[in-house]
Amino acid sequence: MPPETPARAVRTLDYTGSERLTMNMGPQHPSAHGVFRAILELEGEQVVGVDAVIGYLHRCHEKLAEHLTYVQYPSIASKTDYVAAMTSELAYVMATEGLAKVEVPKRAQYLRVLVAELQRVASHCLWLGTWCMDMGGALGGGATVFLYCIRERELILDLFEALTGARLLYGFHQIGGVRYDLPEGWAAQCRQTIDLIEQRLLEYEGLLEENAFFHLRTKGVGVITRELAEDVGIGGPLLRGSGVAYDLRRAHPYSSYEDFQFDVPVEPAGDCFARYQVRMVEFRQAIRIVRQILDGLPEGPISSRPGVKSVAQVRVPKGEIFTRVEGPRGEVGCYLIGDGGPKPYRMKWRGASFSNLAVLPHIIPGHSVADVVAIMGSVDPVFGEVDR
Amino acid sequence: MNETDARARIATDFPDAVVAAGGPAITVTLPAPQWRAFARFVKDTVGCRFFSFLSAVDWKDEGLEVIAYVENTDEHVCVLFKTRLGAGQTACESLLPVYRGADWMERECFDMFGVIFDGHPDLRRMLLPDDWVGHPLLKSYAVDTPYPPYR
Numbered sequence: 001m002p003p004e005t006p007a008r009a010v011r012t013l014d015y016t017g018s019e020r021l022t023m024n025m026g027p028q029h030p031s032a033h034g035v036f037r038a039i040l041e042l043e044g045e046q047v048v049g050v051d052a053v054i055g056y057l058h059r060c061h062e063k064l065a066e067h068l069t070y071v072q073y074p075s076i077a078s079k080t081d082y083v084a085a086m087t088s089e090l091a092y093v094m095a096t097e098g099l100a101k102v103e104v105p106k107r108a109q110y111l112r113v114l115v116a117e118l119q120r121v122a123s124h125c126l127w128l129g130t131w132c133m134d135m136g137g138a139l140g141g142g143a144t145v146f147l148y149c150i151r152e153r154e155l156i157l158d159l160f161e162a163l164t165g166a167r168l169l170y171g172f173h174q175i176g177g178v179r180y181d182l183p184e185g186w187a188a189q190c191r192q193t194i195d196l197i198e199q200r201l202l203e204y205e206g207l208l209e210e211n212a213f214f215h216l217r218t219k220g221v222g223v224i225t226r227e228l229a230e231d232v233g234i235g236g237p238l239l240r241g242s243g244v245a246y247d248l249r250r251a252h253p254y255s256s257y258e259d260f261q262f263d264v265p266v267e268p269a270g271d272c273f274a275r276y277q278v279r280m281v282e283f284r285q286a287i288r289i290v291r292q293i294l295d296g297l298p299e300g301p302i303s304s305r306p307g308v309k310s311v312a313q314v315r316v317p318k319g320e321i322f323t324r325v326e327g328p329r330g331e332v333g334c335y336l337i338g339d340g341g342p343k344p345y346r347m348k349w350r351g352a353s354f355s356n357l358a359v360l361p362h363i364i365p366g367h368s369v370a371d372v373v374a375i376m377g378s379v380d381p382v383f384g385e386v387d388r
Numbered sequence: 389m390n391e392t393d394a395r396a397r398i399a400t401d402f403p404d405a406v407v408a409a410g411g412p413a414i415t416v417t418l419p420a421p422q423w424r425a426f427a428r429f430v431k432d433t434v435g436c437r438f439f440s441f442l443s444a445v446d447w448k449d450e451g452l453e454v455i456a457y458v459e460n461t462d463e464h465v466c467v468l469f470k471t472r473l474g475a476g477q478t479a480c481e482s483l484l485p486v487y488r489g490a491d492w493m494e495r496e497c498f499d500m501f502g503v504i505f506d507g508h509p510d511l512r513r514m515l516l517p518d519d520w521v522g523h524p525l526l527k528s529y530a531v532d533t534p535y536p537p538y539r
């Protein structure tokens with residue numbers, strides 16, 4: 001018989017909640033959606049403080065814009081929000097057109113809406129996939145939803161490739177219109193694609209909403225009140241998920257959005273699930289707008305200034321303008337000051353993700369570490385646009 | 389409050405402000421000491437609770453100009469307000485007590501232009517590293533300014 005070991009005195013931990021742990025989440029964290037560093041102050045599993053560090057992808061777009069002509073910059077503008085390059089290009093081109101008082105033909109306006117809405121579907125596909133992958137195994141095996149969503153996104157990128165020759169950064173918009181018209185057979189392919197995606201949305205909803213863990217991880221998590229939402233200036237699905245019925249396409253229609261029928265989904269709850277619901281409706285509304293365009297695309301020229309290549313073809317007078325478009329992540333704005341020369345005097349880029357991310361320090365404290373991942377995914381930041 | 393009422397109230401409450409005619413947004417140029425008071429006014433009285441952005445413009449010898457854009461999301465009244473800080477001046481009142489969205493925007497503006505926001509509790513650089521020298525969006529900052537040495 002081995003000698004009996006004396007019972008060791010159990011040391012009682014006088015844990016008063018003062019032992020705090022500082023944890024770095026990112027910038028190289030798989031769920032950080034890019035290079036985002038959150039310095040979390042933890043008490044046990046609960047987050048009590050958060051400091052957000054951004055800027056790892058900063059390229060000083062605004063300085064670049066001051067050194068590139070109005071014709072050169074649009075292709076750089078698409079590199080701000082590279083997941084929705086079509087809408088970021090559009091914001092800059094619209095600002096220039098507004099300042100230079102350039103007319104855009106009806107067909108070009110419709111084509112702009114067409115690609116913007118397809119881009120919204122593609123961008124929401126990426127959001128849904130990455131968000132569900134962040135929340136991980138509880139949703140039925142890690143990467144399942146991600147791979148499904150990427151499969152659908154590829155179909156839209158195929159359409160964009162057929163239209164522009166590029167899959168990520170398109171250079172589709174130009175001052176006065178668009179650069180390419182629809183190739184032959186494109187409309188039929190587009191109809192087929194959106195029909196397929198619309199059908200598959202039902203599968204995702206079934207996959208997610210019939211999963212109890214999905215509800216557990218999203219309902220009541222990361223609540224943004226209406227007051228906070230407006231005060232911080234978040235936009236898009238986050239704002240509408242917090243009960244604010246505000247959509248730039250409805251409030252300040254641009255590029256002929258007033259011609260189309262669509263609903264603006266609003267959910268008052270303000271949690272991750274509300275943001276999910278809003279985006280799922282937006283998928284369908286985007287598809288609805290695409291159908292209306294394919295049915296009623298007017299004939300005519302696609303640009304009022306075909307082949308704008310040199311800045312001599314665009315005279316931008318002195319003045320200032322602020323134009324905004326409703327990107328997939330919210331309000332993408334471009335504040336432009338022209339001094340009469342070939343380059344803007346000042347350009348301020350109002351990135352939707354920058355403002356959306358600024359809400360995180362207000363909503364994360366009080367949640368557990370696992371919820372941080374779910375909240376960050378529901379915000380859908382794109383770091384090219386945050387850091388610019 | 390709709391746009392016509394808002395314009396009338398601005399004219400009576402802020403006689404020193406210059407309001408531009410027309411435009412998609414009400415454009416107001418203010419004397420610098422009224423910066424925060426005006427923000428409080430547009431938020432509470434005009435109902436512009438949505439904070440879109442805050443930034444600055446470097447007008448070289450004429451000094452810096454700070455701009456902000458807010459909106460009333462119910463009635464779609466937009467207000468773009470700006471103020472000149474004066475040549476060589478960098479001090480500006482912070483809007484953080486009025487709009488929480490001004491937190492990151494003012495940090496970015498400090499980072500890029502060196503505007504010191506009076507009343508901002510945590511004015512650090514937002515996008516550039518803490519040891520960066522200079523403020524890149526000033527017109528005096530050359531694009532080919534050498535990168536400070538790595539530590």
